[in-house]
Amino acid sequence: SQQGEEDPQALSIQEGENATMNCSYKTSINNLQWYRQNSGRGLVHLILIRSNEREKHSGRLRVTLDTSKKSSSLLITASRAADTASYFCARADSWGKLQFGAGTQVVVTP
Amino acid sequence: SAVISQKPSRDICQRGTSLTIQCQVDSQVTMMFWYRQQPGQSLTLIATANQGSEATYESGFVIDKFPISRPNLTFSTLTVSNMSPEDSSIYLCSAGGQYNEQFFGPGTRLTVL
Numbered sequence: 001s002q003q004g005e006e007d008p009q010a011l012s013i014q015e016g017e018n019a020t021m022n023c024s025y026k027t028s029i030n031n032l033q034w035y036r037q038n039s040g041r042g043l044v045h046l047i048l049i050r051s052n053e054r055e056k057h058s059g060r061l062r063v064t065l066d067t068s069k070k071s072s073s074l075l076i077t078a079s080r081a082a083d084t085a086s087y088f089c090a091r092a093d094s095w096g097k098l099q100f101g102a103g104t105q106v107v108v109t110p
Numbered sequence: 111s112a113v114i115s116q117k118p119s120r121d122i123c124q125r126g127t128s129l130t131i132q133c134q135v136d137s138q139v140t141m142m143f144w145y146r147q148q149p150g151q152s153l154t155l156i157a158t159a160n161q162g163s164e165a166t167y168e169s170g171f172v173i174d175k176f177p178i179s180r181p182n183l184t185f186s187t188l189t190v191s192n193m194s195p196e197d198s199s200i201y202l203c204s205a206g207g208q209y210n211e212q213f214f215g216p217g218t219r220l221t222v223l
Contacts, residue, residue: 030209042202042216043153045111088152096141096208100153 006089006101014109019076021104023089026070031092034063034074036085037103043088046074079108112137112205114215122221123193130189131218133203138183140207144176147200147217159186159203193222 005024013019023032031050035043047063049056049072055064062075076083086105090098113136123129133142142159157178158166165178180186190197198221206212 033212035214043214045211045213048211090153090212092209092212094208095158096206096212097143097155097158098145098153098204098212099155102152 006087006104008104009102010105010107012107012109013079015080017079017108019079019083019106019108021074021087021106023072023074023101024070025072025089025091025099025101027091027093029067029091030094030096032063032065032072033090033092033098034061034072035088035090037088038085046087076106079106081108081110084108111211112139112213114203114205114213116203116215116218118218119216120219120221122223125194125222127193128189128191129193129220130187131201131203133186133188133205133215135184135205139205140183141205141212142180142186143204143212144178144186144188145202145204145214147202149198153202156188156201159188190220193220195222198222 007022033048034046037043047058049063049065060077065072084107086103088103089101115134117132144156145153147153155168156171159178159180161180177189200217200219202214202217204212204214
């Protein structure tokens with residue numbers, strides 16, 4: 001079963017705007033990983049944030065982690081049409097097994 | 111990052127038959143996993159593919175239905191046995207370190223008629 005919840009389920013924005021999506025989880029984590037999936041294809045790894053980290057950046061992406069609230073957020077700045085995709089957070093346990101959230105569908109219109 | 115390939119990329123099968131999916135990683139990895147993504151859904155872990163020993167299955171998945179092999183640190187197979195239309199999904203393998211990034215293959219899109 002999925003241990004993470006993501007909101008919103010869907011997000012529609014215009015190019016240049018920022019997109020923020022949130023992920024909550026129920027049990028402890030070793031790390032949390034964010035992925036992008038385009039049209040049912042393979043998953044692209046975006047960022048890994050460890051349980052002892054609070055924020056990480058990669059290009060236009062910023063991920064935060066609040067272990068006290070068991071939540072994480074992914075911010076995409078200055079979005080582009082090519083950012084249109086589904087975004088998933090995945091909680092990793094100590095064995096490396098990932099449990100995925102339901103995902104957020106992001107549509108960026110020109 | 112590991113580069114992962116899967117074969118076949120897609121297949122259409124008749125009910126009652128079996129399909130074996132191959133996953134190849136371009137470097138030795140500690141952990142390999144198999145996931146299922148049903149239409150319009152998120153990913154669900156099927157099992158951990160253990161090198162040289164039996165796979166570890168998640169609740170709801172059994173070895174008779176999804177036998178898995180992992181003969182070495184770069185290769186694994188998943189068989190979907192005695193298929194029914196409910197098995198129509200995308201099957202993905204992943205690989206990585208126990209505490210590091212986990213990378214995914216492109217997936218195998220299976221349709222069962």
